[in-house]
Amino acid sequence: MQRYFLDEPVTTGQQLNLDATTYRHWVRVLRAEVGDQAEFVDSTAHLFHGELTRVTDDAATVTLTAVSTPAVELPVSVTIACGLPKQEKAEWITQKATELGVQHIIFFSGDWSVAKWQGNKVAKKLTRLNKIAAGAAEQAHRLIRPTVSYADNLAAVLQTPVTTTLVAYEESAKQGEQSALNQQLTHLRPGDSLLTIFGPEGGISPKEIQMAQQAGAALVGLGPRILRTETAPLYLLAAVSMVLELQQPR
Structure with missing residues:
Protein backbone atom coordinates (compact mmCIF):
# COMPACT_ATOMS: atom_id res chain seq x y z
CA MET A 1 0.00 0.00 0.00
CA GLN A 2 1.32 3.45 -0.92
CA ARG A 3 2.43 5.61 2.04
CA TYR A 4 2.42 9.40 2.39
CA PHE A 5 3.51 11.77 5.16
CA LEU A 6 1.39 14.58 6.54
CA ASP A 7 2.67 17.82 8.06
CA GLU A 8 -0.03 18.03 10.72
CA PRO A 9 -1.68 15.78 13.34
CA VAL A 10 -4.96 14.13 12.32
CA THR A 11 -7.65 12.01 13.97
CA THR A 12 -9.64 8.94 13.02
CA GLY A 13 -12.76 9.75 11.01
CA GLN A 14 -11.29 13.01 9.75
CA GLN A 15 -11.91 14.09 6.16
CA LEU A 16 -8.59 15.16 4.66
CA ASN A 17 -8.05 17.10 1.45
CA LEU A 18 -4.93 15.81 -0.27
CA ASP A 19 -2.10 18.25 -0.88
CA ALA A 20 -1.12 18.90 -4.50
CA THR A 21 1.93 16.61 -4.47
CA THR A 22 0.07 13.63 -3.01
CA TYR A 23 -2.90 14.23 -5.32
CA ARG A 24 -0.66 14.31 -8.36
CA HIS A 25 1.24 11.15 -7.43
CA TRP A 26 -1.60 8.97 -6.10
CA VAL A 27 -4.52 10.08 -8.24
CA ARG A 28 -2.86 11.20 -11.47
CA VAL A 29 0.22 8.99 -11.69
CA LEU A 30 -1.00 5.85 -9.90
CA ARG A 31 -4.62 6.39 -11.07
CA ALA A 32 -6.24 5.85 -7.66
CA GLU A 33 -10.05 5.74 -7.71
CA VAL A 34 -12.81 6.22 -5.14
CA GLY A 35 -12.64 3.33 -2.69
CA ASP A 36 -8.87 2.85 -2.98
CA GLN A 37 -6.74 3.14 0.15
CA ALA A 38 -3.32 4.46 1.03
CA GLU A 39 -1.40 4.83 4.28
CA PHE A 40 -0.85 8.24 5.87
CA VAL A 41 1.55 9.08 8.69
CA ASP A 42 0.80 12.28 10.57
CA SER A 43 3.24 14.68 12.23
CA THR A 44 3.09 12.72 15.48
CA ALA A 45 4.20 9.47 13.75
CA HIS A 46 0.75 7.85 13.96
CA LEU A 47 -0.42 5.66 11.10
CA PHE A 48 -3.80 5.92 9.36
CA HIS A 49 -5.51 4.26 6.44
CA GLY A 50 -7.06 6.79 4.12
CA GLU A 51 -9.93 5.74 1.84
CA LEU A 52 -10.38 7.89 -1.24
CA THR A 53 -13.95 9.22 -1.00
CA ARG A 54 -14.06 12.08 -3.50
CA VAL A 55 -12.09 12.92 -6.64
CA THR A 56 -12.36 15.95 -8.92
CA ASP A 57 -10.18 17.28 -11.72
CA ASP A 58 -7.87 19.02 -9.28
CA ALA A 59 -8.60 17.76 -5.77
CA ALA A 60 -9.34 14.65 -3.72
CA THR A 61 -10.53 13.78 -0.22
CA VAL A 62 -9.80 10.78 1.97
CA THR A 63 -11.45 9.51 5.15
CA LEU A 64 -8.90 8.53 7.77
CA THR A 65 -8.98 5.52 10.09
CA ALA A 66 -6.32 5.00 12.74
CA VAL A 67 -4.48 1.67 12.67
CA SER A 68 -1.93 0.11 15.00
CA THR A 69 1.56 1.48 14.55
CA PRO A 70 4.17 -1.19 13.80
CA ALA A 71 7.63 -1.10 15.39
CA VAL A 72 9.59 -0.09 12.31
CA GLU A 73 11.93 2.54 13.77
CA LEU A 74 15.28 1.78 15.36
CA PRO A 75 15.08 1.74 19.18
CA VAL A 76 17.70 4.49 19.36
Missing part, protein backbone atom coordinates in the same frame (compact mmCIF):
# COMPACT_ATOMS: atom_id res chain seq x y z
CA SER A 77 17.87 7.78 17.47
CA VAL A 78 20.83 7.59 15.09
CA THR A 79 22.51 10.63 13.58
CA ILE A 80 25.23 10.18 10.99
CA ALA A 81 27.63 13.04 10.26
CA CYS A 82 29.45 12.64 6.96
CA GLY A 83 32.34 14.68 5.65
CA LEU A 84 31.26 16.17 2.34
CA PRO A 85 31.55 13.42 -0.29
CA LYS A 86 32.30 13.94 -3.97
CA GLN A 87 29.82 13.96 -6.85
CA GLU A 88 26.33 12.58 -6.11
CA LYS A 89 27.28 10.43 -3.13
CA ALA A 90 25.38 12.66 -0.69
CA GLU A 91 22.14 11.71 -2.44
CA TRP A 92 23.01 8.02 -2.35
CA ILE A 93 23.93 8.15 1.34
CA THR A 94 20.71 9.99 2.15
CA GLN A 95 18.49 7.51 0.35
CA LYS A 96 20.11 4.33 1.65
CA ALA A 97 20.63 5.59 5.21
CA THR A 98 16.94 6.49 5.33
CA GLU A 99 16.01 2.97 4.29
CA LEU A 100 18.21 1.63 7.10
CA GLY A 101 16.60 3.75 9.81
CA VAL A 102 18.66 6.92 10.30
CA GLN A 103 16.86 9.87 11.93
CA HIS A 104 19.26 12.71 11.19
CA ILE A 105 21.97 13.22 8.57
CA ILE A 106 24.56 15.98 8.80
CA PHE A 107 26.98 16.73 5.97
CA PHE A 108 29.95 18.75 7.15
CA SER A 109 32.98 20.38 5.58
CA GLY A 110 35.94 18.44 6.93
CA ASP A 111 39.58 19.47 7.00
CA TRP A 112 40.34 16.98 4.24
CA SER A 113 37.11 17.25 2.27
CA VAL A 114 37.69 17.46 -1.46
CA ALA A 115 34.13 18.47 -2.22
CA LYS A 116 32.90 21.94 -1.28
CA TRP A 117 29.37 23.30 -1.00
CA GLN A 118 29.21 26.93 -2.00
CA GLY A 119 27.23 29.02 0.46
CA ASN A 120 24.66 30.16 -2.08
CA LYS A 121 23.92 26.55 -3.08
CA VAL A 122 23.62 24.90 0.35
CA ALA A 123 19.89 25.62 0.74
CA LYS A 124 19.10 24.16 -2.69
CA LYS A 125 21.14 21.04 -1.97
CA LEU A 126 19.43 20.52 1.39
CA THR A 127 15.99 20.94 -0.16
CA ARG A 128 16.77 18.19 -2.65
CA LEU A 129 18.32 15.90 -0.03
CA ASN A 130 15.36 16.29 2.34
CA LYS A 131 13.03 15.48 -0.55
CA ILE A 132 15.05 12.33 -1.26
CA ALA A 133 14.86 11.37 2.42
CA ALA A 134 11.09 11.88 2.47
CA GLY A 135 10.61 9.71 -0.62
CA ALA A 136 12.85 6.98 0.75
CA ALA A 137 10.98 7.04 4.08
CA GLU A 138 7.67 6.56 2.28
CA GLN A 139 9.04 3.70 0.22
CA ALA A 140 10.55 2.03 3.30
CA HIS A 141 7.21 2.44 5.16
CA ARG A 142 8.80 4.37 7.98
CA LEU A 143 7.00 6.54 10.53
CA ILE A 144 9.64 9.28 10.60
CA ARG A 145 11.08 11.41 7.83
CA PRO A 146 14.79 11.93 8.52
CA THR A 147 16.18 15.45 8.42
CA VAL A 148 19.25 16.45 6.43
CA SER A 149 21.35 19.45 7.46
CA TYR A 150 24.75 21.02 6.83
CA ALA A 151 27.54 22.06 9.23
CA ASP A 152 30.51 24.27 8.42
CA ASN A 153 32.94 22.06 10.33
CA LEU A 154 33.29 19.17 12.75
CA ALA A 155 33.23 21.48 15.76
CA ALA A 156 29.64 22.39 14.90
CA VAL A 157 28.72 18.71 14.53
CA LEU A 158 30.08 17.94 17.98
CA GLN A 159 27.55 20.33 19.48
CA THR A 160 24.79 17.82 18.68
CA PRO A 161 23.21 16.68 21.97
CA VAL A 162 23.36 12.87 22.08
CA THR A 163 23.91 10.03 24.51
CA THR A 164 26.92 8.57 22.70
CA THR A 165 29.32 9.90 20.05
CA LEU A 166 31.50 7.64 17.92
CA VAL A 167 34.06 8.30 15.20
CA ALA A 168 34.49 5.67 12.49
CA TYR A 169 38.27 5.70 12.21
CA GLU A 170 40.07 3.68 9.57
CA GLU A 171 43.28 3.59 11.60
CA SER A 172 41.40 1.57 14.23
CA ALA A 173 40.53 -0.98 11.54
CA LYS A 174 44.11 -1.05 10.26
CA GLN A 175 45.34 -1.78 13.76
CA GLY A 176 43.00 -4.75 14.05
CA GLU A 177 40.53 -3.22 16.54
CA GLN A 178 37.28 -5.16 16.18
CA SER A 179 35.39 -4.93 19.47
CA ALA A 180 34.91 -1.22 20.31
CA LEU A 181 31.87 -0.75 18.07
CA ASN A 182 30.09 -3.79 19.48
CA GLN A 183 30.86 -2.68 23.04
CA GLN A 184 29.51 0.81 22.40
CA LEU A 185 26.32 -0.43 20.75
CA THR A 186 25.53 -3.02 23.41
CA HIS A 187 25.65 -0.28 26.05
CA LEU A 188 22.88 1.69 24.32
CA ARG A 189 19.34 1.48 25.63
CA PRO A 190 15.99 2.20 23.92
CA GLY A 191 15.48 5.94 23.75
CA ASP A 192 19.21 6.74 23.69
CA SER A 193 20.72 8.80 20.89
CA LEU A 194 23.83 7.98 18.88
CA LEU A 195 25.99 10.27 16.73
CA THR A 196 28.57 8.61 14.49
CA ILE A 197 31.05 10.68 12.49
CA PHE A 198 32.48 9.58 9.14
CA GLY A 199 35.27 11.21 7.20
CA PRO A 200 35.14 12.24 3.53
CA GLU A 201 37.23 10.53 0.85
CA GLY A 202 40.34 12.22 2.25
CA GLY A 203 39.69 10.88 5.74
CA ILE A 204 39.54 12.60 9.12
CA SER A 205 42.47 14.83 10.04
CA PRO A 206 44.49 14.29 13.25
CA LYS A 207 43.23 17.67 14.46
CA GLU A 208 39.62 16.54 14.02
CA ILE A 209 40.31 13.24 15.79
CA GLN A 210 41.80 15.11 18.74
CA MET A 211 38.84 17.49 18.81
CA ALA A 212 36.35 14.62 18.79
CA GLN A 213 38.13 12.75 21.57
CA GLN A 214 38.26 15.89 23.70
CA ALA A 215 34.49 16.14 23.23
CA GLY A 216 34.08 12.59 24.57
CA ALA A 217 33.82 10.65 21.30
CA ALA A 218 35.05 7.07 21.10
CA LEU A 219 37.06 5.81 18.12
CA VAL A 220 35.73 2.62 16.53
CA GLY A 221 36.65 0.43 13.61
CA LEU A 222 34.05 -0.90 11.18
CA GLY A 223 35.33 -4.42 10.75
CA PRO A 224 38.67 -5.50 9.29
CA ARG A 225 38.18 -3.93 5.86
CA ILE A 226 38.54 -0.29 4.80
CA LEU A 227 35.18 1.03 3.60
CA ARG A 228 34.40 3.84 1.19
CA THR A 229 32.94 7.05 2.58
CA GLU A 230 29.50 6.19 1.20
CA THR A 231 29.59 2.60 2.50
CA ALA A 232 30.71 3.20 6.08
CA PRO A 233 27.47 4.87 7.33
CA LEU A 234 25.43 1.97 5.97
CA TYR A 235 27.64 -0.55 7.76
CA LEU A 236 27.07 1.34 11.01
CA LEU A 237 23.28 1.43 10.58
CA ALA A 238 23.17 -2.27 9.74
CA ALA A 239 25.23 -3.00 12.86
CA VAL A 240 22.85 -0.94 15.01
CA SER A 241 19.92 -2.93 13.64
CA MET A 242 21.65 -6.26 14.25
CA VAL A 243 22.66 -5.47 17.83
CA LEU A 244 19.60 -3.53 19.00
CA GLU A 245 16.79 -5.09 16.94
CA LEU A 246 17.56 -8.52 15.55
CA GLN A 247 19.48 -9.89 18.53
CA GLN A 248 17.03 -8.65 21.15
CA PRO A 249 14.37 -11.02 22.57
CA ARG A 250 10.88 -10.33 21.33
Whole structure:
Protein backbone atom coordinates (compact mmCIF):
# COMPACT_ATOMS: atom_id res chain seq x y z
CA MET A 1 0.00 0.00 0.00
CA GLN A 2 1.32 3.45 -0.92
CA ARG A 3 2.43 5.61 2.04
CA TYR A 4 2.42 9.40 2.39
CA PHE A 5 3.51 11.77 5.16
CA LEU A 6 1.39 14.58 6.54
CA ASP A 7 2.67 17.82 8.06
CA GLU A 8 -0.03 18.03 10.72
CA PRO A 9 -1.68 15.78 13.34
CA VAL A 10 -4.96 14.13 12.32
CA THR A 11 -7.65 12.01 13.97
CA THR A 12 -9.64 8.94 13.02
CA GLY A 13 -12.76 9.75 11.01
CA GLN A 14 -11.29 13.01 9.75
CA GLN A 15 -11.91 14.09 6.16
CA LEU A 16 -8.59 15.16 4.66
CA ASN A 17 -8.05 17.10 1.45
CA LEU A 18 -4.93 15.81 -0.27
CA ASP A 19 -2.10 18.25 -0.88
CA ALA A 20 -1.12 18.90 -4.50
CA THR A 21 1.93 16.61 -4.47
CA THR A 22 0.07 13.63 -3.01
CA TYR A 23 -2.90 14.23 -5.32
CA ARG A 24 -0.66 14.31 -8.36
CA HIS A 25 1.24 11.15 -7.43
CA TRP A 26 -1.60 8.97 -6.10
CA VAL A 27 -4.52 10.08 -8.24
CA ARG A 28 -2.86 11.20 -11.47
CA VAL A 29 0.22 8.99 -11.69
CA LEU A 30 -1.00 5.85 -9.90
CA ARG A 31 -4.62 6.39 -11.07
CA ALA A 32 -6.24 5.85 -7.66
CA GLU A 33 -10.05 5.74 -7.71
CA VAL A 34 -12.81 6.22 -5.14
CA GLY A 35 -12.64 3.33 -2.69
CA ASP A 36 -8.87 2.85 -2.98
CA GLN A 37 -6.74 3.14 0.15
CA ALA A 38 -3.32 4.46 1.03
CA GLU A 39 -1.40 4.83 4.28
CA PHE A 40 -0.85 8.24 5.87
CA VAL A 41 1.55 9.08 8.69
CA ASP A 42 0.80 12.28 10.57
CA SER A 43 3.24 14.68 12.23
CA THR A 44 3.09 12.72 15.48
CA ALA A 45 4.20 9.47 13.75
CA HIS A 46 0.75 7.85 13.96
CA LEU A 47 -0.42 5.66 11.10
CA PHE A 48 -3.80 5.92 9.36
CA HIS A 49 -5.51 4.26 6.44
CA GLY A 50 -7.06 6.79 4.12
CA GLU A 51 -9.93 5.74 1.84
CA LEU A 52 -10.38 7.89 -1.24
CA THR A 53 -13.95 9.22 -1.00
CA ARG A 54 -14.06 12.08 -3.50
CA VAL A 55 -12.09 12.92 -6.64
CA THR A 56 -12.36 15.95 -8.92
CA ASP A 57 -10.18 17.28 -11.72
CA ASP A 58 -7.87 19.02 -9.28
CA ALA A 59 -8.60 17.76 -5.77
CA ALA A 60 -9.34 14.65 -3.72
CA THR A 61 -10.53 13.78 -0.22
CA VAL A 62 -9.80 10.78 1.97
CA THR A 63 -11.45 9.51 5.15
CA LEU A 64 -8.90 8.53 7.77
CA THR A 65 -8.98 5.52 10.09
CA ALA A 66 -6.32 5.00 12.74
CA VAL A 67 -4.48 1.67 12.67
CA SER A 68 -1.93 0.11 15.00
CA THR A 69 1.56 1.48 14.55
CA PRO A 70 4.17 -1.19 13.80
CA ALA A 71 7.63 -1.10 15.39
CA VAL A 72 9.59 -0.09 12.31
CA GLU A 73 11.93 2.54 13.77
CA LEU A 74 15.28 1.78 15.36
CA PRO A 75 15.08 1.74 19.18
CA VAL A 76 17.70 4.49 19.36
CA SER A 77 17.87 7.78 17.47
CA VAL A 78 20.83 7.59 15.09
CA THR A 79 22.51 10.63 13.58
CA ILE A 80 25.23 10.18 10.99
CA ALA A 81 27.63 13.04 10.26
CA CYS A 82 29.45 12.64 6.96
CA GLY A 83 32.34 14.68 5.65
CA LEU A 84 31.26 16.17 2.34
CA PRO A 85 31.55 13.42 -0.29
CA LYS A 86 32.30 13.94 -3.97
CA GLN A 87 29.82 13.96 -6.85
CA GLU A 88 26.33 12.58 -6.11
CA LYS A 89 27.28 10.43 -3.13
CA ALA A 90 25.38 12.66 -0.69
CA GLU A 91 22.14 11.71 -2.44
CA TRP A 92 23.01 8.02 -2.35
CA ILE A 93 23.93 8.15 1.34
CA THR A 94 20.71 9.99 2.15
CA GLN A 95 18.49 7.51 0.35
CA LYS A 96 20.11 4.33 1.65
CA ALA A 97 20.63 5.59 5.21
CA THR A 98 16.94 6.49 5.33
CA GLU A 99 16.01 2.97 4.29
CA LEU A 100 18.21 1.63 7.10
CA GLY A 101 16.60 3.75 9.81
CA VAL A 102 18.66 6.92 10.30
CA GLN A 103 16.86 9.87 11.93
CA HIS A 104 19.26 12.71 11.19
CA ILE A 105 21.97 13.22 8.57
CA ILE A 106 24.56 15.98 8.80
CA PHE A 107 26.98 16.73 5.97
CA PHE A 108 29.95 18.75 7.15
CA SER A 109 32.98 20.38 5.58
CA GLY A 110 35.94 18.44 6.93
CA ASP A 111 39.58 19.47 7.00
CA TRP A 112 40.34 16.98 4.24
CA SER A 113 37.11 17.25 2.27
CA VAL A 114 37.69 17.46 -1.46
CA ALA A 115 34.13 18.47 -2.22
CA LYS A 116 32.90 21.94 -1.28
CA TRP A 117 29.37 23.30 -1.00
CA GLN A 118 29.21 26.93 -2.00
CA GLY A 119 27.23 29.02 0.46
CA ASN A 120 24.66 30.16 -2.08
CA LYS A 121 23.92 26.55 -3.08
CA VAL A 122 23.62 24.90 0.35
CA ALA A 123 19.89 25.62 0.74
CA LYS A 124 19.10 24.16 -2.69
CA LYS A 125 21.14 21.04 -1.97
CA LEU A 126 19.43 20.52 1.39
CA THR A 127 15.99 20.94 -0.16
CA ARG A 128 16.77 18.19 -2.65
CA LEU A 129 18.32 15.90 -0.03
CA ASN A 130 15.36 16.29 2.34
CA LYS A 131 13.03 15.48 -0.55
CA ILE A 132 15.05 12.33 -1.26
CA ALA A 133 14.86 11.37 2.42
CA ALA A 134 11.09 11.88 2.47
CA GLY A 135 10.61 9.71 -0.62
CA ALA A 136 12.85 6.98 0.75
CA ALA A 137 10.98 7.04 4.08
CA GLU A 138 7.67 6.56 2.28
CA GLN A 139 9.04 3.70 0.22
CA ALA A 140 10.55 2.03 3.30
CA HIS A 141 7.21 2.44 5.16
CA ARG A 142 8.80 4.37 7.98
CA LEU A 143 7.00 6.54 10.53
CA ILE A 144 9.64 9.28 10.60
CA ARG A 145 11.08 11.41 7.83
CA PRO A 146 14.79 11.93 8.52
CA THR A 147 16.18 15.45 8.42
CA VAL A 148 19.25 16.45 6.43
CA SER A 149 21.35 19.45 7.46
CA TYR A 150 24.75 21.02 6.83
CA ALA A 151 27.54 22.06 9.23
CA ASP A 152 30.51 24.27 8.42
CA ASN A 153 32.94 22.06 10.33
CA LEU A 154 33.29 19.17 12.75
CA ALA A 155 33.23 21.48 15.76
CA ALA A 156 29.64 22.39 14.90
CA VAL A 157 28.72 18.71 14.53
CA LEU A 158 30.08 17.94 17.98
CA GLN A 159 27.55 20.33 19.48
CA THR A 160 24.79 17.82 18.68
CA PRO A 161 23.21 16.68 21.97
CA VAL A 162 23.36 12.87 22.08
CA THR A 163 23.91 10.03 24.51
CA THR A 164 26.92 8.57 22.70
CA THR A 165 29.32 9.90 20.05
CA LEU A 166 31.50 7.64 17.92
CA VAL A 167 34.06 8.30 15.20
CA ALA A 168 34.49 5.67 12.49
CA TYR A 169 38.27 5.70 12.21
CA GLU A 170 40.07 3.68 9.57
CA GLU A 171 43.28 3.59 11.60
CA SER A 172 41.40 1.57 14.23
CA ALA A 173 40.53 -0.98 11.54
CA LYS A 174 44.11 -1.05 10.26
CA GLN A 175 45.34 -1.78 13.76
CA GLY A 176 43.00 -4.75 14.05
CA GLU A 177 40.53 -3.22 16.54
CA GLN A 178 37.28 -5.16 16.18
CA SER A 179 35.39 -4.93 19.47
CA ALA A 180 34.91 -1.22 20.31
CA LEU A 181 31.87 -0.75 18.07
CA ASN A 182 30.09 -3.79 19.48
CA GLN A 183 30.86 -2.68 23.04
CA GLN A 184 29.51 0.81 22.40
CA LEU A 185 26.32 -0.43 20.75
CA THR A 186 25.53 -3.02 23.41
CA HIS A 187 25.65 -0.28 26.05
CA LEU A 188 22.88 1.69 24.32
CA ARG A 189 19.34 1.48 25.63
CA PRO A 190 15.99 2.20 23.92
CA GLY A 191 15.48 5.94 23.75
CA ASP A 192 19.21 6.74 23.69
CA SER A 193 20.72 8.80 20.89
CA LEU A 194 23.83 7.98 18.88
CA LEU A 195 25.99 10.27 16.73
CA THR A 196 28.57 8.61 14.49
CA ILE A 197 31.05 10.68 12.49
CA PHE A 198 32.48 9.58 9.14
CA GLY A 199 35.27 11.21 7.20
CA PRO A 200 35.14 12.24 3.53
CA GLU A 201 37.23 10.53 0.85
CA GLY A 202 40.34 12.22 2.25
CA GLY A 203 39.69 10.88 5.74
CA ILE A 204 39.54 12.60 9.12
CA SER A 205 42.47 14.83 10.04
CA PRO A 206 44.49 14.29 13.25
CA LYS A 207 43.23 17.67 14.46
CA GLU A 208 39.62 16.54 14.02
CA ILE A 209 40.31 13.24 15.79
CA GLN A 210 41.80 15.11 18.74
CA MET A 211 38.84 17.49 18.81
CA ALA A 212 36.35 14.62 18.79
CA GLN A 213 38.13 12.75 21.57
CA GLN A 214 38.26 15.89 23.70
CA ALA A 215 34.49 16.14 23.23
CA GLY A 216 34.08 12.59 24.57
CA ALA A 217 33.82 10.65 21.30
CA ALA A 218 35.05 7.07 21.10
CA LEU A 219 37.06 5.81 18.12
CA VAL A 220 35.73 2.62 16.53
CA GLY A 221 36.65 0.43 13.61
CA LEU A 222 34.05 -0.90 11.18
CA GLY A 223 35.33 -4.42 10.75
CA PRO A 224 38.67 -5.50 9.29
CA ARG A 225 38.18 -3.93 5.86
CA ILE A 226 38.54 -0.29 4.80
CA LEU A 227 35.18 1.03 3.60
CA ARG A 228 34.40 3.84 1.19
CA THR A 229 32.94 7.05 2.58
CA GLU A 230 29.50 6.19 1.20
CA THR A 231 29.59 2.60 2.50
CA ALA A 232 30.71 3.20 6.08
CA PRO A 233 27.47 4.87 7.33
CA LEU A 234 25.43 1.97 5.97
CA TYR A 235 27.64 -0.55 7.76
CA LEU A 236 27.07 1.34 11.01
CA LEU A 237 23.28 1.43 10.58
CA ALA A 238 23.17 -2.27 9.74
CA ALA A 239 25.23 -3.00 12.86
CA VAL A 240 22.85 -0.94 15.01
CA SER A 241 19.92 -2.93 13.64
CA MET A 242 21.65 -6.26 14.25
CA VAL A 243 22.66 -5.47 17.83
CA LEU A 244 19.60 -3.53 19.00
CA GLU A 245 16.79 -5.09 16.94
CA LEU A 246 17.56 -8.52 15.55
CA GLN A 247 19.48 -9.89 18.53
CA GLN A 248 17.03 -8.65 21.15
CA PRO A 249 14.37 -11.02 22.57
CA ARG A 250 10.88 -10.33 21.33
